[in-house]
Amino acid sequence: MDRLRATGAITGFTVRVDPAALGWETEGFVEIYCRGNTSPETIQRGLERYQEVVSASTVTGEADAIAQVFAADMRHFERVLERIAGEPFVERTKSVLVLSPLLRRFSSGAPS
Secondary structure, rough: OOHHOOOOOOOOOOOOOOOOHHOOEEEEEEEEEOOOOHHHHHHHHOOOOOOOOEEEEEOOOOEEEEEEEOOOOOHHHHHHHHHHOOOOOOOEEEEOOOOOOOOOOOOOOOOO
């Protein structure tokens, strides 16, 4: 472990929390369409304030970014969506809700 950490192969340790165990059983993805030339750093700063946003990435296609959101229920999801849509850099959003997660993988290194 020490050698892997020293070479940079291991960059840190994390804990994975099941959002449903915390009562956050509603999951969705929010496509974010930005105004003008919005930098990825601006999007990141805007989204990192929301504890409900568990991941966010810039993407190809029409949207500028996509955010994965967990919420307690539909009303909570709606409130988060409204707050994200109200960010100054956001022109519009498009969201989809997850009905049943089919496959989840967590990075464990490069494929062998």
